[in-house]
Amino acid sequence: MNLAWKEMKKNKVRFLILGGIIFLISLLTFMISGLANGLSQDNASLIKDLPSGYFYMDEDAEETFNLSRIDSSVQEKWLDKQKDGVGLSIQMGFLNDENNKQQSVAFVTSTPSTLFPDVQAGEILLDRSMEAKGVKVGDILTNHQFQGEFVVKGFVDQKKFSHAPVAFIHIDNYKEIYRVKEMQLMFFPGMEQAEKKAGLQAFTNKQFLQTIPSYNAEQLSLIMIIWFLVVISGMLFAIFFYMMNVQKLGLFGILKAIGLKTSDLFKMMWTQMLMITVLALGLAVIISQGFNQIAPKGMPFYLTIEHTTLLSIVFILIGFMGATLSGIQIKKVEPLQAIQQGEV
Structure with missing residues (x-):
């Protein structure tokens, strides 16, 4: 935990950029989800x-x-x-x-x-x-x-x-x-x-x-967009941590050489992923729920806390999977070989 936080403070710009992107994607996903639910209610609440x-x-x-x-x-x-x-x-x-x-x-x-x-x-x-x-x-x-x-x-x-x-x-x-x-x-x-x-x-x-005419086509297209955005967020985590891990192979080699376990390195990466995701999702949830309260009456927008929570859990799981896939090279890295690459 301490090691993960120190690295985030050292490379704050990189992590802020990732957090900002996750915030924008999650906010867009919540808004489209609210629109999909609103249209569903408007189409078939009876x-x-x-x-x-x-x-x-x-x-x-x-x-x-x-x-x-x-x-x-x-x-x-x-x-x-x-x-x-x-x-x-x-x-x-x-x-x-x-x-x-x-x-x-x-x-x-x-x-x-x-x-x-x-x-x-x-x-x-x-x-x-x-x-x-x-x-x-x-x-x-x-x-x-x-x-x-x-x-x-x-x-x-x-x-x-x-x-x-x-x-x-x-x-x-x-x-x-x-x-x-x-x-x-x-x-x-x-x-x-x-x-x-x-x-x-x-x-x-x-x-x-x-x-009901148009119901299936309308909902299917919006749901596809939602899941597409969720998948994109997972890919962003995978790409971001992969690039970070490639740049730190020498550091990982040193850490392994002094006795740090591979599982500890994964925990560090998971902690960073969780901190970024929770902060980004928390801000996105506050804004989307605020909009749910002030949305114009004629606008078909309906976003429940339950639905928001479910989407947030999906985002965290996708982020976990993306970060884990990017960390495969951590397991494979050999201390001596990584140190010889000259990366500190």
């Missing part, structure tokens, strides 16, 4: 907030939920059998506000269930983001495919689907708008294993998210 269970849709829909139609008799049979189950439908649409301005929403309706709000015919519950667009409780909203009017009864927090605010409406109103009689989906919470249901295909919550 589904992500549901308890674990299984979704069922028509097999003929080929994993496209908005093409799914579940026969009413089949739905009734399974919902009678499993009382906590719910039939639901989700469809993109539009509402006209009192200024006749069109607002994009995701209409959601369901059979009676504690998982979704109870909405009466002619009423509508909206995601709270609609308040920012000037919609208020008591406003009258219309839809070109609906003969009646919707009265805004209230707002719900964090209910989005496909980047659109959710609008909960009564099942009869939904059927009138979309000219359908059947529901698209059934959801059964708490099921540990999917039951086979003839003509229906089962999906876990995570699998169902992949059926």
Whole structure:
């Protein structure tokens, strides 16, 4: 520990440069991770907030939920059998506000269930983001495919689907708008294993998210960037310590000659890596969490302490691996041979 600290003070510029680079990469990773989580919430918080269970849709829909139609008799049979189950439908649409301005929403309706709000015919519950667009409780909203009017009864927090605010409406109103009689989906919470249901295909919550248009492509691209940055950080550690170790082969030879073990040299390198990484990550965590608190409401940014901690642990492990790989030549160095290279 003492030896590692003395070397860091002697070569402070080198270690500051490495720490600065790790800080910038980790901060960028945290910010992109927050953006990925925020977009995920903005795209599918309606589904992500549901308890674990299984979704069922028509097999003929080929994993496209908005093409799914579940026969009413089949739905009734399974919902009678499993009382906590719910039939639901989700469809993109539009509402006209009192200024006749069109607002994009995701209409959601369901059979009676504690998982979704109870909405009466002619009423509508909206995601709270609609308040920012000037919609208020008591406003009258219309839809070109609906003969009646919707009265805004209230707002719900964090209910989005496909980047659109959710609008909960009564099942009869939904059927009138979309000219359908059947529901698209059934959801059964708490099921540990999917039951086979003839003509229906089962999906876990995570699998169902992949059926949402753009969700998989959006998340995959951001996750790839995150892991690419993590790998880059590991390579930086490997390159940095490799170059440092090459320059210090003679010093390592002297230290080995006076009795210092190879394991002690590795511990010195690991201590330096840990000190740099912890300091850089600590600063990056403070800034990213601060931004999480002050991010504009309309910006899809969501970064939890748990997710930040997980990424920090990954950074430390990658740094440990990179530093360890760079130290292979420490194990191979022979004291006499290293001293003869003339490096002090």
